[in-house]
Amino acid sequence: MKITQDANKAILKELNPEHKVRIALDAMGGDYGPSVVVEGALLAAAEYGQSVELVLVGNSRMIDSECERHKLGTPPFEIMHTTETVGMSENAIRAYRTKKNSSLTVSLDLQKKGKVSATVSAGHTGAVMTHSLFLLGRLSGVHRPAIAVVLPTEKDKVVVVDVGANPDCKAHHMYQFGVMGSVYASVIHAKKNPKVGLLSIGEESSKGNELTLDTHKLFTKSNLNFNGNIEGRDILTGKCDVVVCDGFVGNVILKFAESVGGFIRSQTKRQVGKNLISNLGALLIRPAMRRVREKMDYAEYGGAPLLGIDGICIVCHGGSSAKAIKNAIGVAAVMAADKLNLKIKKHLEANGNLSNGATKDGKQTSIDQADHQMDSINEG
Amino acid sequence: MKITQDANKAILKELNPEHKVRIALDAMGGDYGPSVVVEGALLAAAEYGQSVELVLVGNSRMIDSECERHKLGTPPFEIMHTTETVGMSENAIRAYRTKKNSSLTVSLDLQKKGKVSATVSAGHTGAVMTHSLFLLGRLSGVHRPAIAVVLPTEKDKVVVVDVGANPDCKAHHMYQFGVMGSVYASVIHAKKNPKVGLLSIGEESSKGNELTLDTHKLFTKSNLNFNGNIEGRDILTGKCDVVVCDGFVGNVILKFAESVGGFIRSQTKRQVGKNLISNLGALLIRPAMRRVREKMDYAEYGGAPLLGIDGICIVCHGGSSAKAIKNAIGVAAVMAADKLNLKIKKHLEANGNLSNGATKDGKQTSIDQADHQMDSINEG
16 A cells, blocks of 8 residues: 555656655654664655655664665665754754754754755654754744644545644644645645545534534634544545544544554454454464555545644654655655645635635744643654 | 453342343344344343343334344333433434433433433433433532543553543542542443543653643642653553543543544555465454454443543444443443442542532532533534
């Protein structure tokens, strides 16, 4: 299951070679650092060819040694040496203040200076969000950047937004999540007019909490293709292309979803026990189960973009595989090539009155603002 | 997997025959009405014997015909005839106002008059909650009744509260959910000092939304065995015996959890496809998978009690099996025999200052109050 669907591949292939997308890759992020990131970069180079140019930022000695391991003469990417790394459990704001040469800061700084169009990191979500806010700022018109993930469904894939950046929201933030999620789904899943659902506790417009009741009214007035409330049980049915929720609910659901596969697996093992026939069954069905697991693994869908940043940033799961890194690079390239941020801005402008909390100029978030937003979010 | 664990069975067996528990059973509730409820009552009679007396409330002609189907001479329960039924998608408050002889109203009225100690219904959650609030009122000291469910975990079972009654909460409501969930877990799972977790988006006390940050402080001061924040991924690990969340988050998680099993099943079928070996594997592993499914089915755990009602009410899933009805009867009997409500009151009194929003006298909720609470909850 690849995020880079045919539509996305087509976009990448059609790119004018003179307008190839340059992407900075934080080589030190994630639980495995360069060993997985370099392999992901190699897969990306093989799959996307000339349309994507990569700059790997990190400890060049470690990157070189990975290149040697893969018996590369000239690696198909640039290397930018830097010594500092933001640890997976490090305080994001302190890291930003003290590690001016971290691979994450340098990767984003390349984007700020216009040297690359996107940044991909498997560093921790809180750190990537904080560093992006400080270095790139918010997209003009966007009040609160949000984190989106793609989940599989019975039909197509679904974009869920926000999954952790905003634990407390107002309706106008949710409206913007709807717009950003919609544009994201239209770009990466080639959906013409994505159906947007509002996650609530009943389908009727009268069901929900104060936030979803207010949001429902706003969505009804908006230019979104609003499909009404959807319940927890409908996220995976594919009823909607985009599911909007506040960052608290989205984060709880996402982490719960991550845990269910493992739980069912361990329960199945327990029930199979020492029964010979069940064990034979388990053995024979294993390849099919592995494919199901891959399909369920949201890391395979190309990481989570930080929507609403004045730039393009993708956070990959800390435990990402090389394939997940490669997919994230593909998503970043498509987002850049398809001018996702320009589309978000246009969409917001067309319904400007609904974003009444938005700042006029989204440039450079103050440390205080980001501090407030980041303090409460999960850094894991 | 039965809710009536050894500990619960022991309680039921030890009951003084003169103090047997009488329970009203709404025979018309649920998707299947008397056909499943009567069968559940028969299973209960067989399993709990003399310690539980059942009164089936509903259309006696339909109940009789079910008894005939089971070739019963004298049924092991009383029958109380009533003609009206609250439909599964009916407006709860309108039904309460217009159907004074519904099986649900009559079942609860028996409890109000002291003729039974508990009521079990597979009617819709919103209706059971509304009718209970109007007829029995809140337990003295309780500000907001809440709905609890039991989920399986890697270790023991976990009580999750609230799963839908309170979409918007304050910290002192959450504190009371913690107390009620704790007492419930101690009664039905025979846990001495249940570990209580607060569902949030990071383990650190600084992570969460405004509600969980406030609640964390209250929990820390309380007499609960507070285990700190837990994340979505830890609900099923068995890290806690009780998970507290607001009714919006709990409802979304519960419905999402209900849908995951079916999703994985359909994905597995798709991956198995026409491959002969995979199909053979699927066939051989089927009995083990069925046991996993049963274990995952929260309806099997004896329904969802409405905690904080001045009485004992259990709502079963609309699609409950006879076994689920039987288990719910067992849970209701244990709750009554073990004086759950008295324990909740004592617990709340011991930390009265933490429930600063609680009313002094919980009797009889006004229609306006209940209207407000019920309007926003899911009636499905």
